[in-house]
Amino acid sequence: MGLEGYRDAELTEKIVKLISKVDLPHKIKIMHVCGTHENSIGRFGIRSILPEHIELVAGPGCPVCVCPASDIDIAIEIALQEEVILATFGDMIRVPAKINTDKDKPNSSLQTAKSRGADVKIIYSPLDALKLAEKNPDKRVVFFSVGFETTAAGVASILYNNPPPNFSILSSHRLIPPPMELLLGIGDIQIDGFMLPGHVTTVIGMNPFKIFPEAYLMPTVAAGFEPVDILSAILNIAEQIKEEKASLVNQYTRAVKEDGNQKAISIMNDVFEEVSAYWRGIGRIPRSGLKLKEKYSKWDANRVFDTAHKSLCAGFDIHPSCSCHLIMAGKIYPPDCTLFSKKICNPDNPFGPCMVSIDGTCRIWHRYEGKT
Amino acid sequence: MCLAVPMKVIEINGSLGMGEVGGVKREINLMLLSDIKIGEYVIVHAGSAIQKLDEAEAEKTLSLLREMVEKTNYFPSELLCMNYQ
Numbered sequence: 001m002g003l004e005g006y007r008d009a010e011l012t013e014k015i016v017k018l019i020s021k022v023d024l025p026h027k028i029k030i031m032h033v034c035g036t037h038e039n040s041i042g043r044f045g046i047r048s049i050l051p052e053h054i055e056l057v058a059g060p061g062c063p064v065c066v067c068p069a070s071d072i073d074i075a076i077e078i079a080l081q082e083e084v085i086l087a088t089f090g091d092m093i094r095v096p097a098k099i100n101t102d103k104d105k106p107n108s109s110l111q112t113a114k115s116r117g118a119d120v121k122i123i124y125s126p127l128d129a130l131k132l133a134e135k136n137p138d139k140r141v142v143f144f145s146v147g148f149e150t151t152a153a154g155v156a157s158i159l160y161n162n163p164p165p166n167f168s169i170l171s172s173h174r175l176i177p178p179p180m181e182l183l184l185g186i187g188d189i190q191i192d193g194f195m196l197p198g199h200v201t202t203v204i205g206m207n208p209f210k211i212f213p214e215a216y217l218m219p220t221v222a223a224g225f226e227p228v229d230i231l232s233a234i235l236n237i238a239e240q241i242k243e244e245k246a247s248l249v250n251q252y253t254r255a256v257k258e259d260g261n262q263k264a265i266s267i268m269n270d271v272f273e274e275v276s277a278y279w280r281g282i283g284r285i286p287r288s289g290l291k292l293k294e295k296y297s298k299w300d301a302n303r304v305f306d307t308a309h310k311s312l313c314a315g316f317d318i319h320p321s322c323s324c325h326l327i328m329a330g331k332i333y334p335p336d337c338t339l340f341s342k343k344i345c346n347p348d349n350p351f352g353p354c355m356v357s358i359d360g361t362c363r364i365w366h367r368y369e370g371k372t
Numbered sequence: 373m374c375l376a377v378p379m380k381v382i383e384i385n386g387s388l389g390m391g392e393v394g395g396v397k398r399e400i401n402l403m404l405l406s407d408i409k410i411g412e413y414v415i416v417h418a419g420s421a422i423q424k425l426d427e428a429e430a431e432k433t434l435s436l437l438r439e440m441v442e443k444t445n446y447f448p449s450e451l452l453c454m455n456y457q
Contacts (some may be wrong), residue, residue, distance in 0.1 A: 002427075002431075003430065005434045011437065011438060015437070015441060018441060039375070067379070124401075125401070125418050125420070126418065127388075127399065127401050127418070127419050127420075147418065150418070150422060151418050153420065154422070155402060156403065157403035157420065158403075161387070199422065202423045203422055224436070228437065232437055236396045254425055254426045255423050255425060255426070256423075257423075261423050263404055263405065263406055289382065306417035355408075359375075
């Protein structure tokens with residue numbers, strides 16, 4: 001498929017020119033909430049070509065980063081049980097569990113659990129976890145499932161199709177609209193527009209985001225991941241601000257339909273229910289997590305291993321010297337953190353969750369030398 | 373983990389299929405889509421195809437953007453600086 005036009009240098013340059021010509025009343029800040037957007041912004045140097053009065057900041061768009069320490073503790077506890085294989089995405093292995101302020105005691109993670117004998121397997125897709133269960137009928141295979149609506153849809157489709165009884169999932173799924181709404185209630189962030197995550201919007205459609213222009217008067221634009229996609233979304237937001245308008249606009253029409261993917265939505269609604277959930281560095285947000293519905297409870301690792309009572313306590317999950325909570329809320333940029341890219345916090349030796357994950361803002365800024 | 377890639381569907385076996393991008397082939401979950409045909413492009417996220425890519429829409433967006441940037445009048449001084457005009 002010819003998507004080359006979305007990287008066309010001439011078109012990109014012309015859009016940037018138009019952006020710089022928009023007569024804005026003040027400096028503006030646009031927030032995106034997607035690790036893939038931050039990766040594209042870094043890779044294509046988008047910030048460096050924007051005029052100074054337009055700021056582009058990353059919000060809580062990394063599902064691995066926001067996974068609370070208490071969920072990692074539960075995963076470790078399950079992984080250490082007999083006859084269990086715990087499967088999860090590679091990024092999850094090094095995310096710290098509850099923070100230990102005693103310097104002599106290292107923090108635990110699924111990686112340290114592995115060294116204590118836990119059978120932890122890294123997988124690329126939830127389908128791989130299903131295959132592990134089919135190949136190992138004498139083992140209990142638990143998929144530690146993190147991700148936003150995009151990942152949750154794929155996981156739901158597996159549960160919907162009657163997986164084997166030795167398969168279960170530990171759901172740490174989170175939903176994107178609730179934290180966006182929460183951030184608008186924090187005065188000192190001062191967001192002027194939202195760039196919506198293209199793939200979450202592909203799944204759930206535009207409707208769940210109507211609240212942002214309607215109730216919060218926030219220009220809100222769904223965007224893809226190529227330079228032309230991102231820049232045209234920024235142009236649209238800037239023009240809305242100039243015209244004192246707030247509309248919901250879909251600039252990623254090749255993937256996003258108004259109603260999203262109806263089949264995916266109906267499967268997700270059959271399998272999951274919305275619950276209050278804790279976000280690392282942010283706190284508890286109502287209706288922001290996904291739990292398996294009662295009829296799917298035999299595949300719910302929280303039920304199989306009786307862990308529910310343990311997940312109520314949030315625990316201590318951001319070290320006092322780490323700034324991940326401020327970075328995830330879009331209050332500061334990675335170079336503002338004193339640990340960023342130092343010996344104490346880099347991709348080989350991550351201190352905070354934003355340096356662990358490939359979707360983490362610090363990890364991405366480190367990769368592109370803080371020049372984004 | 374959240375990176376999604378457009379892939380071409382090259383094989384379909386029930387609810388599973390094979391996607392291809394840049395010579396790399398991967399098994400993909402097709403349970404979230406209806407009426408997928410070989411040769412169509414899908415967005416694959418963590419192994420699941422989450423939507424078909426609409427080629428006509430991709431073209432339409434680009435041509436609308438091109439039309440918009442061409443319609444805009446640049447100031448003459450800037451015209452002189454822009455070699456593509």
